[in-house]
Amino acid sequence: MPNDAKTEDVRNRAADTRPLDAFDRRILGELAVDAGLSYAELGRLVGLSAPAVHERVKRLRATGRVRGTVAVLDGPAVGKSLLAFVHVDTSGWGKTQELMSIAELPELEEIHSVAGDTCMLLKVRCKSSRALEGLLARLYATPGVKATRSYVVLSTYLERTPQADTTDALEDGHSMDRTGTATLPAD
Amino acid sequence: MPNDAKTEDVRNRAADTRPLDAFDRRILGELAVDAGLSYAELGRLVGLSAPAVHERVKRLRATGRVRGTVAVLDGPAVGKSLLAFVHVDTSGWGKTQELMSIAELPELEEIHSVAGDTCMLLKVRCKSSRALEGLLARLYATPGVKATRSYVVLSTYLERTPQADTTDALEDGHSMDRTGTATLPAD
DNA sequence: TTTAATTGCCGAATTAAGTTCTGGACAAGT
DNA sequence: ACTTGTCCAGAACTTAATTCGGCAATTAAA
Numbered sequence: 001m002p003n004d005a006k007t008e009d010v011r012n013r014a015a016d017t018r019p020l021d022a023f024d025r026r027i028l029g030e031l032a033v034d035a036g037l038s039y040a041e042l043g044r045l046v047g048l049s050a051p052a053v054h055e056r057v058k059r060l061r062a063t064g065r066v067r068g069t070v071a072v073l074d075g076p077a078v079g080k081s082l083l084a085f086v087h088v089d090t091s092g093w094g095k096t097q098e099l100m101s102i103a104e105l106p107e108l109e110e111i112h113s114v115a116g117d118t119c120m121l122l123k124v125r126c127k128s129s130r131a132l133e134g135l136l137a138r139l140y141a142t143p144g145v146k147a148t149r150s151y152v153v154l155s156t157y158l159e160r161t162p163q164a165d166t167t168d169a170l171e172d173g174h175s176m177d178r179t180g181t182a183t184l185p186a187d
Numbered sequence: 188m189p190n191d192a193k194t195e196d197v198r199n200r201a202a203d204t205r206p207l208d209a210f211d212r213r214i215l216g217e218l219a220v221d222a223g224l225s226y227a228e229l230g231r232l233v234g235l236s237a238p239a240v241h242e243r244v245k246r247l248r249a250t251g252r253v254r255g256t257v258a259v260l261d262g263p264a265v266g267k268s269l270l271a272f273v274h275v276d277t278s279g280w281g282k283t284q285e286l287m288s289i290a291e292l293p294e295l296e297e298i299h300s301v302a303g304d305t306c307m308l309l310k311v312r313c314k315s316s317r318a319l320e321g322l323l324a325r326l327y328a329t330p331g332v333k334a335t336r337s338y339v340v341l342s343t344y345l346e347r348t349p350q351a352d353t354t355d356a357l358e359d360g361h362s363m364d365r366t367g368t369a370t371l372p373a374d
Numbered sequence: 375t376t377t378a379a380t381t382g383c384c385g386a387a388t389t390a391a392g393t394t395c396t397g398g399a400c401a402a403g404t
Numbered sequence: 405a406c407t408t409g410t411c412c413a414g415a416a417c418t419t420a421a422t423t424c425g426g427c428a429a430t431t432a433a434a
Contacts, residue, residue, distance in 0.1 A: 031257070038420060039422095050420085051384070052383055055382075065261060065264045067261045069222045069256065070220065070259055071253050071255075072253065073219050074251055074253070077251050077252045079207075080353065085308060106350035106352035106353060109345070109348070110345055111344040112340040112342070113342050114272070116337070116339070121338060121340070126354075127353050131357040131358045151303045151308060156298070158290045160257075163293035163294075164260060166266060166293060167313075170292075170317075170322055171315060226391075236413050239412055
């Protein structure tokens with residue numbers, strides 16, 4: 001499943017806002033879990049021919065639904081056994097830009113600005129607690145950084161990239177039991 | 188870049204603990220960014236023939252260095268514009284297992300247990316704030332859940348999967364300037 | 375209602391890539 | 405010096421990606 005970014009000129013620069021149909025949704029669902037599927041297998045799964053899914057995947061890429069295809073590395077297996085989330089309180093707001101230089105570190109996996117009692121939220125994966133310490137030192141050396149709170153991950157139960165499916169029931173303004181069955185308010 | 192999980196019998200069931208050499212590291216580095224590269228292109232990048240990199244990638248997969256290959260979907264582009272991190276305080280400890288059922292929801296991207304003043308940390312991506320509300324309702328309906336704190340992401344500056352490189356300087360017990368240059372203590 | 379244009383699909387043909395196979399170079403151990 | 409094992413490149417082979425042509429269905433225009 002190559003990029004095929006080159007194949008055929010890409011005109012619709014992520015402009016197409018056409019809603020995803022059921023086929024697109026299922027294709028994305030499969031690819032988000034395993035992008036190594038052949039178009040033939042993928043077609044068999046969703047009920048289309050290989051050229052048909054190829055065409056759709058190409059469109060899904062061109063319209064920005066798919067950002068890319070990556071190999072998911074195993075942290076510990078590549079020497080990064082420590083995972084942590086770091087909340088960073090910054091003084092000003094423009095100062096947050098100063099933090100952006102740390103994005104170059106391969107240990108940094110995520111940088112978000114968040115609402116709430118903190119300003120920046122980082123996801124960091126590194127070799128050891130010592131390395132985390134070094135990273136925090138680097139943070140505190142950044143102007144505008146007031147304080148940090150670190151949450152070191154003890155174990156990970158789930159970790160995946162964005163999935164294609166959505167649980168519509170979540171929006172119905174109700175509670176649900178633990179089986180995921182919607183419990184609609186008796187109106 | 189197919190899975191090739193089937194190709195040839197996989198003997199070393201993630202047992203091989205041989206350290207990664209420079210080639211492996213570079214191959215992983217490239218694949219973590221773009222798994223759509225052909226073996227020929229990859230070989231050109233790292234200085235090996237196509238069969239050589241094929242062999243190595245196969246080994247890296249078999250030994251668990253690579254967990255899989257996935258298409259990275261764009262949250263907003265697939266109808267999930269809200270990203271949030273949720274800290275969950277649970278009463279007991281065995282009770283955390285009760286939480287695991289929410290992993291079935293496609294909105295859940297990560298579930299970790301963490302050290303610190305909270306117990307569980309969730310990464311959630313959903314359609315709307317209303318959907319997040321529904322999710323929180325579901326959480327509170329879970330026995331053992333005492334409290335939650337939500338951090339809604341305003342903007343994302345960096346988001347990627349584990350990278351192959353490590354910054355060794357972080358472990359050297361020192362500070363670093365903002366260029367990433369190590370500032371060793373004058374001993 | 376009819377016609378034209380567009381879209382999206384399939385099956386076949388073509389092209390490119392994945393995969394296997396062979397032999398040779400190098401290093402470590404006997 | 406010889407054997408053993410590892411790892412690589414080049415060529416051969418196999419499978420998948422990609423393109424092409426035509427057909428059916430939908431939509432727009434007439």
